[in-house]
Amino acid sequence: MSECYLRFWGVRGSYAAPHESHLGVGGNTSCVEIRCDDHLLVCDGGTGIISLGEELMAQSALSELMVVFTHYHWDHICGLPFFQPAFSKNWTIKFFGPGDTAKDIEKRLSDQMKAPYFPVEIETWMADIQYLEPHNNGLAHGPIGISYYNVHHPGVTYGYRMQVAGKSVVYVSDNEVQFLKTSIAKRIHEFDEDEHELLERMVDEQRSSEVSAIEGVDILVHDAQYTPHDYSRKRGWGHSCYVDTVNLAIDAGVGCLYLYHHDPTYDDEQVAAIHRDCLQIIRERKSDMECHIAREGMKIPL
Numbered sequence: 001m002s003e004c005y006l007r008f009w010g011v012r013g014s015y016a017a018p019h020e021s022h023l024g025v026g027g028n029t030s031c032v033e034i035r036c037d038d039h040l041l042v043c044d045g046g047t048g049i050i051s052l053g054e055e056l057m058a059q060s061a062l063s064e065l066m067v068v069f070t071h072y073h074w075d076h077i078c079g080l081p082f083f084q085p086a087f088s089k090n091w092t093i094k095f096f097g098p099g100d101t102a103k104d105i106e107k108r109l110s111d112q113m114k115a116p117y118f119p120v121e122i123e124t125w126m127a128d129i130q131y132l133e134p135h136n137n138g139l140a141h142g143p144i145g146i147s148y149y150n151v152h153h154p155g156v157t158y159g160y161r162m163q164v165a166g167k168s169v170v171y172v173s174d175n176e177v178q179f180l181k182t183s184i185a186k187r188i189h190e191f192d193e194d195e196h197e198l199l200e201r202m203v204d205e206q207r208s209s210e211v212s213a214i215e216g217v218d219i220l221v222h223d224a225q226y227t228p229h230d231y232s233r234k235r236g237w238g239h240s241c242y243v244d245t246v247n248l249a250i251d252a253g254v255g256c257l258y259l260y261h262h263d264p265t266y267d268d269e270q271v272a273a274i275h276r277d278c279l280q281i282i283r284e285r286k287s288d289m290e291c292h293i294a295r296e297g298m299k300i301p302l
């Protein structure tokens with residue numbers, strides 16, 4: 001029997017938050033496992049990937065995996081130096097992420113392990129490590145089809161769309177739905193009527209491209225980091241207010257939304273309050289979209 005699932009190993013944004021008050025949601029940073037029989041795809045290598053690595057070392061059925069990175073901010077790569085399969089010659093690991101060449105990917109992943117930041121460099125990795133060249137038409141890992149697109153986050157950042165077991169899954173860990181370039185936001189009060197109109201058109205176009213990227217997907221895992229109050233102070237940081245995330249997902253006809261990349265300062269109660277408010281928005285908009293909190297350890301059958 002075929003077994004396909006998605007499992008959350010890390011759901012925090014920015015930095016790990018292993019406080020007792022946070023553990024209902026989980027303290028580790030971004031890492032999601034997508035498994036289809038003996039094919040394993042991992043999205044991001046935050047601290048969540050460390051426990052995944054430990055589990056993989058305790059089994060023998062699987063010896064190959066692919067990791068795709070949305071980008072190289074610390075919260076998405078800092079578990080990698082502790083990922084045990086990389087240090088084992090039994091494993092084959094393929095890495096993919098933003099970069100013009102495979103060499104770019106290698107450089108970005110290896111730099112964080114250079115002295116004086118880490119005791120051993122990537123030369124100590126024993127696994128068969130392969131860095132994949134850009135694949136503009138998408139790539140595949142066994143039966144899992146993977147495509148990617150640019151999202152709004154400082155530096156080049158990808159959102160990933162996976163086709164697995166007849167389901168579509170989109171993973172967008174870091175994305176500011178209402179993104180406005182800070183240079184524009186700062187000058188907005190100086191704009192005349194024509195410039196305002198132009199700006200509105202730009203924002204509309206941006207929004208429709210965001211909607212089409214996730215249109216009708218079965219499962220959307222999306223940045224919902226901030227409350228409206230915190231977002232008002234952190235516009236341009238590259239993360240979404242949950243109100244914008246839930247409205248975007250409803251507009252795109254998403255089947256099920258997982259609120260992701262939780263702010264490390266929010267405890268379980270604050271994340272639960274965000275979830276309650278999202279459910280209220282969904283009711284008010286008379287949508288039948290499902291919406292859940294992404295929690296560490298949660299396994300979703302595909």
Ligand SMILES: [Zn+2]
Pocket residue numbers: 013014030073075076173174261
């Ligand atoms: Zn992040």
Ligand SMILES: [Zn+2]
Pocket residue numbers: 071073153174
């Ligand atoms: Zn980031």
